[in-house]
Amino acid sequence: QVQLVQSGAEVKKPGSSVKVSCKASGGTLNNYGINWVRKAPGQGLEWLGRVRIDDGVAGYGPKSQGRVTITADKSASTAYMELSSLRSEDTAVYYCARDPVGSPIGFDVWGQGTVVTVSS
Amino acid sequence: ENLLTQSPGTLSLSPGGPVTLSCRASQSVQSSYLAWYQLKPGRAPRLLISGASIRAADIPDRFSGSGSGTDFTLTISRLEPEDSAVYYCQQYGSSPYTFGQGTKLQIK
Numbered sequence: 001q002v003q004l005v006q007s008g009a010e011v012k013k014p015g016s017s018v019k020v021s022c023k024a025s026g027g028t029l030n031n032y033g034i035n036w037v038r039k040a041p042g043q044g045l046e047w048l049g050r051v052r053i054d055d056g057v058a059g060y061g062p063k064s065q066g067r068v069t070i071t072a073d074k075s076a077s078t079a080y081m082e083l084s085s086l087r088s089e090d091t092a093v094y095y096c097a098r099d100p101v102g103s104p105i106g107f108d109v110w111g112q113g114t115v116v117t118v119s120s
Numbered sequence: 121e122n123l124l125t126q127s128p129g130t131l132s133l134s135p136g137g138p139v140t141l142s143c144r145a146s147q148s149v150q151s152s153y154l155a156w157y158q159l160k161p162g163r164a165p166r167l168l169i170s171g172a173s174i175r176a177a178d179i180p181d182r183f184s185g186s187g188s189g190t191d192f193t194l195t196i197s198r199l200e201p202e203d204s205a206v207y208y209c210q211q212y213g214s215s216p217y218t219f220g221q222g223t224k225l226q227i228k
Contacts, residue, residue, distance in 0.1 A: 035217070037165070045157070045165065045208050045219040061216040062121060095164055099212065106155035106170030106212060108177075113164055 002027035004034075004096050004111035011117045017084040020114045022096030024077035029053040032098045034079035035107060036070060040092035048094075051079055052101060086118045122147045122211050126220035133227060138197050141223045143209035145190040150213030156185055156194045158205045159222075165208070169194060201227050 007021040022034060036048040049060035051070045058070045069082045079096060094114045097107035123146040133139055143154070152172040157165040167176040169185035172192055182197045196203055204227045209220040 037219075039159070044206075044222045045159070045210075047210075047217045047219060050215075050217070059215045097165070104151065104153055104171035104174070106153075106167050106176075106210070107157070107165070108167050108170075110164035110166075 002109055004109055006111040006114045009115040012086050014087055014118055014120055016086050017082060018116055019080055019082040020094050022079045022111050029077045031101050033101055035097045036081040037095045037097060038092040088118050091118050121216055122214060122218055124209055124218055124220035126209055126223050130224045133199055135199050135201055135227055137199055141194045141207055143192045143220050145211060148189045149211045152188055153211060153213030154192050155210045157208045160205045199227050203227055
């Protein structure tokens with residue numbers, strides 16, 4: 001059974017950047033997309049964007065455009081999400097989740113979450 | 121962008137009874153790519169239903185989904201205390217994928 005293992009918690013200053021990784025354990029991510037979703041305190045779930053592992057093509061949510069960069073290393077079965085120009089409102093738990101390309105299965109496997117705290 | 125509106129916002133119910141949660145989309149959801157997730161504090165979201173009505177692996181048959189087009193529902197037939205959570209619908213048929221604002225369900 002594939003698990004998604006994310007990198008550890010981060011504390012960052014406003015204006016800096018953070019890069020979170022998501023690695024598949026127990027299998028590969030071939031034929032999957034990796035999505036990034038965040039949950040800020042008191043807010044709902046927000047989809048940030050997605051990358052197709054096989055060709056690296058990424059798409060973003062409207063609020064993510066310009067500050068979020070999602071990439072993938074197929075050989076390492078790892079995806080990355082980098083968020084720049086951090087502000088306090090970016091404090092949240094960031095999750096990665098896989099979905100099979102071209103299938104209606106949805107986000108069936110999730111990472112454990114990475115807490116990102118933005119504070120001066 | 122396909123906006124999803126969930127109702128009600130909060131529910132407080134007793135164990136044993138049924139509940140139906142609603143999710144309405146601003147545009148038709150492509151190919152019924154509509155999912156429901158359960159979110160509990162300190163845990164990752166859990167996929168309950170995808171394709172509007174397909175139960176995910178290991179999800180009890182108390183959970184069922186239905187709907188098409190712009191109107192979808194999640195029904196829990198016999199509430200248990202561990203069903204206390206926030207439930208989100210999501211459309212993943214067209215980018216950007218979007219989530220509803222969530223329905224908080226408390227079982228007392």
